Amino acid sequence: MVKPLRDRDRDRDRDRDRDRDRDRDRDRDRDRDRDTAEGPGPMVSPPLSPQPAAAPADGFASSDDEAAEEEPSPLHISWLSLPPLYSSEFLGLCSLPGCRFKDVRRNLQKDIGELKSCGIQDIFVLCTRGELSKYRVPNLIDAYQQHGMCVHHHPIPDGNAPDIATCCKVLEELRTCLENKQKTMIQ
Structure with missing residues (x-):
């Protein structure tokens, strides 16, 4: 049915x-x-290693918080050969003294001492103030002046070229230093 x-x-x-x-x-x-002892139980994670704090909004994490040894190596200076016009020992290039960024740990006072012992009188700083802060040497220009060095600060943002007026001013100041036989450094 x-x-x-x-x-x-x-x-x-x-x-x-x-x-x-x-x-x-x-x-x-x-x-x-899952919530009882009969289930597989909670998963145990390996101990966590200390993690650096999250990067601030500007994208630069503080390297000062990281435990790392300072570099024992002396500050490397590359002397430019400028004959026949100028002595080859008057114009040098070097990395940023006191820089603390990523795996670089320089000692500012030691690096400035090395520059002084080389007889550096004038320093051309091409970094912006923001870059100096990024590399953890926001007071670098003041430190140079406290050590009696003449600072020529011409900030050029990383990756940019200076305008022609800035370029002419930098070259004129650099020429004056070299003609006066002043040991000069560019950073």
């Missing part, structure tokens, strides 16, 4: 409800097992 349509719909709804309840109970039991 064929069941009336109404009975078939009722049986189908009952089977669907039973399947839904069974699935819900199975999910609930599985979740409960």
Whole structure:
């Protein structure tokens, strides 16, 4: 005998409800097992090593917070050969004294002492104030002046070229230093 349509719909709804309840109970039991001692238990992570603080909004993380040894090597100076006009020992290039960025750890006082012992009188600083802060030497220009060095600060943002007026001014000041036989450094 064929069941009336109404009975078939009722049986189908009952089977669907039973399947839904069974699935819900199975999910609930599985979740409960995770939270009990019978479940696999919590995962234990390896001990965390100290992490540096998140970088500030300007994108520069402080290198001062990182524990690292200062570089024992002397400040390397590359002397430019300028004959026949000028002596080759009057114009040098070097990295930024006291720089503390990534894996570089320079000692500012030691580096300035090395510049002084080489007889450096004039220093051309081409870094911007922002770059000096980035490399953790925001007071570099003041430190040079305190040590009696003449500072020529002509900030040129990294990756940019100076305008022609700035270029002419830098070259004129540099020429004056070389003609006066002053040991000069460019950074």
